[in-house]
Amino acid sequence: MSQDDSAKLNGKKATKKTPNDFIFGKVIGEGSFSTVYLAKEIESGNEFAVKVLDKRHIMREKKTQYVMREKEVLMKLNHAFFIRLFYTFQDHDRLYFVLSYARQGELLDYLNRLSCFDENSTKWYAAELVLALEHMHNLGVIHRDLKPENILLNDGMHIQITDFGSSKILDKQESSNSGQEPSQESGNQPKRKNSFVGTAQYVSPEILTSKTACSSSDLWALGCIIYQLLSGLVPFRGGHEYQIFQKIMKLEYEFPDGFSSVARDLVEKLLVIEPSERLGCPEQGGYERLKQHPFFEGIDWDIVPEQKPPTLQ
Numbered sequence: 001m002s003q004d005d006s007a008k009l010n011g012k013k014a015t016k017k018t019p020n021d022f023i024f025g026k027v028i029g030e031g032s033f034s035t036v037y038l039a040k041e042i043e044s045g046n047e048f049a050v051k052v053l054d055k056r057h058i059m060r061e062k063k064t065q066y067v068m069r070e071k072e073v074l075m076k077l078n079h080a081f082f083i084r085l086f087y088t089f090q091d092h093d094r095l096y097f098v099l100s101y102a103r104q105g106e107l108l109d110y111l112n113r114l115s116c117f118d119e120n121s122t123k124w125y126a127a128e129l130v131l132a133l134e135h136m137h138n139l140g141v142i143h144r145d146l147k148p149e150n151i152l153l154n155d156g157m158h159i160q161i162t163d164f165g166s167s168k169i170l171d172k173q174e175s176s177n178s179g180q181e182p183s184q185e186s187g188n189q190p191k192r193k194n195s196f197v198g199t200a201q202y203v204s205p206e207i208l209t210s211k212t213a214c215s216s217s218d219l220w221a222l223g224c225i226i227y228q229l230l231s232g233l234v235p236f237r238g239g240h241e242y243q244i245f246q247k248i249m250k251l252e253y254e255f256p257d258g259f260s261s262v263a264r265d266l267v268e269k270l271l272v273i274e275p276s277e278r279l280g281c282p283e284q285g286g287y288e289r290l291k292q293h294p295f296f297e298g299i300d301w302d303i304v305p306e307q308k309p310p311t312l313q
């Protein structure tokens with residue numbers, strides 16, 4: 001329910017929040033264009049993560065459309081496995097996004113502390129990611145920067161995906177063909193290619209070759225993340241981005257000793273050069289087929305959000 005709706009139900013006139021409605025605490029996240037603070041709403045005592053963006057910096061760096069996209073996407077997503085946007089407001093210099101506070105921080109921190117996850121925990125978090133991607137892709141949204149830093153954890157240790165600053169909303173036509181963007185727009189004008197977004201280690205080959213992302217690009221990132229949770233390392237490594245890109249394009253990676261055959265089979269079906277051949281994409285039977293992979297044996301898909309995740313240890 002929006003701020004306006006709840007105010008109307010309470011018989012109050014909806015008023016926009018202001019920075020003075022919050023007590024700002026420690027910095028809990030920093031990006032190139034924003035700082036995220038832990039903040040307490042004075043009236044309710046509730047804690048939030050407030051993302052503060054500097055207007056001048058955004059305008060100077062021509063990032064306005066990314067900020068608008070992030071807001072639009074967060075407003076569309078309505079699922080337990082995503083950070084929620086509660087309020088937005090602005091003052092003369094800054095924009096404010098009031099987001100749910102994911103108290104347990106980044107999945108990456110847990111991975112670094114434990115070196116790697118066991119197969120059971122990996123299965124669980126991969127299953128949560130599959131459900132989140134299914135919801136997002138059904139709405140025609142692609143994340144384009146999925147990685148363990150952008151997967152936060154709430155009090156119940158469930159995932160809360162964040163950072164939609166690189167995301168894209170597909171139009172109807174793009175949504176119906178697995179989200180693969182056409183290489184030409186109607187007419188003779190070549191479509192302006194998107195500039196590179198994302199993080200080198202998780203970027204899919206189609207983004208490197210045709211500079212176009214599709215929903216299947218998030219499935220590639222899922223394959224990288226499952227490999228990383230089980231082994232502690234990303235599949236494509238290198239000292240420079242260029243070396244990483246070369247390996248991605250050649251599908252040059254190896255499984256370490258002890259990587260189970262069922263996990264290996266799943267990763268091999270996600271890390272496929274051709275986007276329309278990845279398990280989970282519409283051409284391959286969609287999310288139903290992905291959920292049926294033997295790696296996920298024992299997952300009761302209908303009740304994952306209500307269940308208690310395995311303890312990470």
Ligand code: ADE
Pocket residue numbers: 028029036049083099100101102103105152162
């Ligand atoms: N760091 C960045 N965003 C956050 C959030 N919503 N919750 C917790 N930590 C964060």
